[in-house]
Amino acid sequence: MRVVVLDDYQDVARSSADWGSLDAEVVVEHEHLGPEELVARHRGADVLVLMRERTPVDAALLDALPEVRLLVTTGMRNASVDLDAARERGVAVCGTEGSASSAAELAWALVLDLAHRVTWEDAALRTGRWQTGVGRDLAGLTLGVVGLGRLGRRVAAYALAFGMEVLAWSQHLTAEAAAHAGAALVPKDELLERADVVSVHVVLSERTRGLLGAAELARMKPGALLVNTSRGPVVDEAALVDALSRGHLGGAGLDVFDREPLPLDSPLRTAPRTVLTPHIGYVTDQVYRQWYAMALEDVAAWQAGAPVRQLA
Structure with missing residues (x-):
């Protein structure tokens, strides 16, 4: 299984959760990838881990990434993910709980x-x-x-x-x-x-x-x-x-x-x-550790056949 963690601008994803515990190849992208570059690099990805609304996921992107079966978004709401398109294609969407x-x-x-x-x-x-x-x-x-x-x-x-x-x-x-x-x-x-x-x-x-x-x-x-x-x-x-x-x-x-x-x-x-300020309302060590730990938990639960915190 190939898991791609997107938009980790601050290089904190790997230190915020034990990704090595997954039975999967985990790739972390630190620069934003547009849809064409994302498809070119990660056409075979099974899971995309999204950071907020930085990477919109619509029907066209899902069609271009046919192997993707799970989207995990930080937070329990993401207006940039087309939930209907995901549901129609059998792609699960899970989220993470956050702190106010x-x-x-x-x-x-x-x-x-x-x-x-x-x-x-x-x-x-x-x-x-x-x-x-x-x-x-x-x-x-x-x-x-x-x-x-x-x-x-x-x-x-x-x-x-x-x-x-x-x-x-x-x-x-x-x-x-x-x-x-x-x-x-x-x-x-x-x-x-x-x-x-x-x-x-x-x-x-x-x-x-x-x-x-x-x-x-x-x-x-x-x-x-x-x-x-x-x-x-x-x-x-x-x-x-x-x-x-x-x-x-x-x-x-x-x-x-x-x-x-x-x-x-x-x-x-x-x-x-x-x-x-550059959208740093959620940018704290505590929030990142919570989000990425829950994202990892979402992936592991889905891999085990029992997804949690599902949005679609």
Whole structure:
């Protein structure tokens, strides 16, 4: 059996799990492979281990890799995998459980960075300047959480610890669930109008793509801060760059983008008052060890005829 671990950018897959315990040849790819190169290198692969949505798997790719019988994705959801196509071709799809801690912690790190101008003051200090701007206390301000799921609830808890008021909105959120998390359920427009900081934690879908566009960003308070650690397409990038360039928003902290890695010519790279991180909300030693150990477990269970954590 041939197992191919894809998109291990940081060369951590082999040290994060005991792949040698598998009765299989395991190949790890550290650079991203486009579909043609993936097919050329690994036409005989039986198993593909995917890192998040880095490698889309559709019907055409599965047809070009007819030996593939198992896909394992890190996480229990992957919008880049065509589950129907996999099911039609008898390809099993399994996932791994994850932790909400790292992504929520990064979201709060971006909130703190923006509020206290950490990145900008660090850059200024290194060029000889001193105290170039004025930050803001979070205590007494209002956080708006768009999507009060597992991650959103953690971020809401951090905000409460910092003495903030918390507002929340998502399409199916109830007042009782919001109150249980220490938040007040309000309509989306009201949340955008009242919040000093907006943090996005929704799953990307056709309903949430472009959820925060030009009209929504215009509703936000002048000087408000936006943090997105969810998925890039939830926020309209062009509209966000415009809102920052016009000075309407006080800053944006982004860990996710429409295209990843972020293209060198992306306007976000030169947009004012931005803190950008390369989708590292899940990039911690603990998460990698958990994901790859579970991915190995998925492969071993499937090989034994009893797959676990199946998505398709």
